[in-house]
Amino acid sequence: MNIIHKRFTFTFCLIMILIAPIHARAGSDPLASWNDGTAKQAIVAFVAAVTEKGGTDYMPPAERIVVFDNDGTLWSEKPAYFQLLFAIDRVKALAPQHPEWKTQQPFKAVLENDIKALAASGEKGLIQLVMASHAGMTTDEFEQIVTDWLATARHPKFKRPYTDLVFQPMLELLAHLRANGFKTFIVSGGGIEFMRPFTEKIYGIPPEQVIGSSIKTKFELRDGKPVLVRLPEIFFIDDKAGKPVGIQKFIGRRPIAAFGNSDGDLQMLQWTTAGKGKRFGLIVHHTDSKREWAYDCKSHVGRLSKALDQAQAEGWVVVDMKKDWKVIYPFEK
């Protein structure tokens, strides 16, 4: 009895030891929020292909550069780009110091919540808003302004901090890629210094791996102390054909995978997937009007038309948000 008991215990322990790693592996799907469909399978196959040593598609870690758009790809972009909502809040906060804004467009429209008049001010109005809210302070001051806004502002629909509205499946994808030796970059049309205060905490992407649009800055000594002052002048627009330009300027190496959601990402996807060796392109298609939003070719924000057509021609993966994602946001879990 004693011997049988010992043998049983030994056998039991042996089995537990042997199956434990399998259990652990099966239980921790790195892409747990992705439904098992063609999109997930394509991602898994791509990662396996370029990381398999000795395989025909193997890429050394230094070459595993991957680029992600931000608005609409890593977090939501409705009812408007969150940075525009920041600019609007900022103009309202600064209004007491600018009595002239009460009668000046596009500021008047912002202060009166007149969306129609704001839209009518067009790109010129938008640039005026950005300059009034993003320039005139030092880079350190601007970082603080953005950090404070992110801590207090709430999304109009979800009543949550904007940084809650990141896509859980994309967070898992970022982590999965990094766990496999990939270096993850953001390449966004949004402001580089608007994103950097939160990308490391939210996405695990450090500031030096964030590329975006920017205004000029100027080095100055103020009372002997060096500062960088933000000027109301465009330096670089990191959108559409500007995205490959930004990638080459900031990274200097062609990525092997690109992830976007709109026509603003078309050229980035073209540039990335035209490189030699195994490449991967993916477009997030917003198809979930219930949990997030459903929009594509007719949307003013994040329009997706040409890039969707080309995705089919080029074999880029199109994520159907509604079908492919078990959850949208981390707070749903």
Place this chain on the structure above:
Amino acid sequence: MNIIHKRFTFTFCLIMILIAPIHARAGSDPLASWNDGTAKQAIVAFVAAVTEKGGTDYMPPAERIVVFDNDGTLWSEKPAYFQLLFAIDRVKALAPQHPEWKTQQPFKAVLENDIKALAASGEKGLIQLVMASHAGMTTDEFEQIVTDWLATARHPKFKRPYTDLVFQPMLELLAHLRANGFKTFIVSGGGIEFMRPFTEKIYGIPPEQVIGSSIKTKFELRDGKPVLVRLPEIFFIDDKAGKPVGIQKFIGRRPIAAFGNSDGDLQMLQWTTAGKGKRFGLIVHHTDSKREWAYDCKSHVGRLSKALDQAQAEGWVVVDMKKDWKVIYPFEK
């Protein structure tokens, strides 16, 4: 006797095991090419201070951003910036396709090796040379041109590839910093796409950690294939007050240590060392006319005057090349 022999063997082995790590450590000084002086001691003390967990000066790895100038700091810059010598070689190579250059300055001066006339063409002439040699091709083509030149061109004095003229003590410093969790960046007035083809191989610094001056590029589809074409138009000058601007733009985080050799690095050193917490500034002073060159405030290339004065006021470390460095170049070893 047998027992004594055994005991002796055991004791001997024990001693060998105990002293082995000490031997290994003493034998592998990570800064072996640095003479033991104030400069080396200051470097060692800084690295120890910011990496000591629980210490008052501790910095987490993400904050251990360090920036290095290139020309005169990581490799030599005499008789002229190596990139200018590249531009001259390139103009000579392209001359058969440009018969008009025979009578046009500054090209005439280059083709006739007329240094005086070349100097007389000033900054305007220099920009013309750079544009003629650096623009008009795709980024992929330019990378190949630089790679081919580096493989075949020889330094006029040393008769060696330019990439042989890197400073052995600085290579050791880069490696020592990286081994301690620092992230090493180049911040150079030189061309970003001139440096990137060799920085990873020579310095262990990947292209995405190289910041420099650049011209504009344009995205185009040629027969359906995306290319980036280099345009004869300045995009960004990463020198003097441009260096902190470049650091903020490309890295987005203030470095904790900066290494330079000329007045072109002054603002980078100011910006870096004015940050909160432990900071480190270092200037390489070219004092070795025999093994390298000796120059400072009167040199046209790599002038060092204001930054040397400020080094004393700010407590930046000044490396005396002749006294502090056992060897200059790797090939001397």
